[in-house]
Amino acid sequence: MSSKKTDTRTRILTATWHLMEQRRGQGVSMSDIAKAAGISRQALYLHFDSRTELMIATVHYVDEVKGLNERLEKFQEAKSGIDLLDICVDVWGNHIPEIYGLARALLNTRDTDEATAAAWNSCMGCLHDVCHKIIEALGEEKILAAKWSRSEATEMLYTMISIQNWQQLTMESGWSTAQYISRMKVLLRRTFVDE
Amino acid sequence: MSSKKTDTRTRILTATWHLMEQRRGQGVSMSDIAKAAGISRQALYLHFDSRTELMIATVHYVDEVKGLNERLEKFQEAKSGIDLLDICVDVWGNHIPEIYGLARALLNTRDTDEATAAAWNSCMGCLHDVCHKIIEALGEEKILAAKWSRSEATEMLYTMISIQNWQQLTMESGWSTAQYISRMKVLLRRTFVDE
DNA sequence: ATCTTAACTTTACACTATGTCAATTGACAC
DNA sequence: GTGTCAATTGACATAGTGTAAAGTTAAGAT
Known part of the structure; x- marks a missing residue:
């Protein structure tokens, strides 16, 4: 049930997270994230409407993975x-x-x-x-x-x-x-x- | 002894300060500051090399005026x-x-x-x-x-x-x-x- | 074998913001 | 008058976000 789209989405989220931690949340552009996820910058917008949406999704993803709850x-x-x-x-x-x-x-x-x-x-x-x-x-x-x-x-x-x-x-x-x-x-x- | 240049500089600093307080430090561009000071955006760079320098100068100006010391x-x-x-x-x-x-x-x-x-x-x-x-x-x-x-x-x-x-x-x-x-x-x- | 669709790519463009550069105007001093 | 300082205008470079259009690739259905 894990479609290609779902895989890529997860890849983007982990890439975003890792970049953010590496660079302490500074100087991370959409290009950087795309490169790290192995896709084009524009493809990011197929999964997330905006940078803001990506950030929020990443927070939820990390919450889920790390299980603060x-x-x-x-x-x-x-x-x-x-x-x-x-x-x-x-x-x-x-x-x-x-x-x-x-x-x-x-x-x-x-x-x-x-x-x-x-x-x-x-x-x-x-x-x-x-x-x-x-x-x-x-x-x-x-x-x-x-x-x-x-x-x-x-x-x-x-x-x-x-x-x-x-x-x-x-x-x-x-x-x-x-x-x-x-x-x-x-x-x-x-x-x-x-x- | 107050040259035209000094006057303008002070005008820029007060304009920057007021804008910053008005908008709580958010969404204040160099254009906005120039407009508020009554000069062109480019003229700002005759007084301050960069936005950063203007910000720092404004801090010192406010310190002086408000006299925290x-x-x-x-x-x-x-x-x-x-x-x-x-x-x-x-x-x-x-x-x-x-x-x-x-x-x-x-x-x-x-x-x-x-x-x-x-x-x-x-x-x-x-x-x-x-x-x-x-x-x-x-x-x-x-x-x-x-x-x-x-x-x-x-x-x-x-x-x-x-x-x-x-x-x-x-x-x-x-x-x-x-x-x-x-x-x-x-x-x-x-x-x-x-x- | 062909058609369709999803996922992605490339290229191009619009917009905003910072910062640079060159040519020009206006005022004032000597 | 001539020179100089302050400021102006307009053009341009760069970086980042976001949009749009046309083309590629590969899987799946019929």
Whole structure:
């Protein structure tokens, strides 16, 4: 049932992904992608209407392959709000490096492109939900730091674990992934948990 | 002593700045700037070699006009590390909205443009210094939270007060400037200060 | 064996944006 | 007047995205 068209589509998606990671999301043109996929630039438009559509499809493809959703199932194991917080930072902190280039490409164009912004927000929605769950759990356990309303805490948590902050700390300040995870856990626990 | 050339240069810089703030740093072409400054597109290149150079010059111009440096002199009044931290969030939190569009434009191009990245880092250097001073002060007063090394704390503080985080909390989550400042102070104090 | 169709190719073009170049105009100084 | 500076106009080069048209190749149906 795997038609030629489906094969090529997959080849394009993997090529896009690999190029994005290789070049950290910068300087990847449609020509580059076509060359990497072994087809002509114009043939790309037989599969995807626009660059934006290709980017979004690649995000979904990577999500599927890497299975962030399955990774987040680790959450079922969590026994407390603090557990949830730690697992979230572990899973997400190890996930970011694998999608960094693609994420950069999307973040850079989302300002000018409405569709990209929408796709990005929908992808990030699941992370936002996770943040919400964590704060709710801390709230129910009565250990959410008193100075935070639940909605404010959710937004702040979501902001703290953003890809931009990961980039700043690892790419610019030179932290390792382990260091990022460890320090971020400290920051989040001190910020949101009264112990 | 104000030659015609100097006048035009200033006119270009103010036009660039205003356009950037109006359009939040997006979709501002050299043609747009020329039109707003009342000159031809080509004449821009008599004053600035490239778009990048114009952007950087505009940043310096805004810095001069808005006087971030003078604002940071408020720091002389600070009597403690905690004072420093609060003043920093106040000053910076009120400064960001005035440079947001321009900052966006620079952040978007710094990945592809080495000169932009360098200019940006040099501008942000003073903020990084401030972060360093704050952490040193907290360290000397023995109230820097034990889990942080001074260099790690500096990087983390610098990351927390980034423009990207301001954007996420205000533009995307809808917080007011006052709310941003208040919540950020809470986060930073809880994170870095042992009381 | 022939016809059809899907997938892809090549070539060409339109559009936008940055940046360069040459010839020209207008104003002002000496 | 002559020279010079500031700016103008128009033409052009380049890079990237996206569109359109005509031709090729190979698999499948009849």
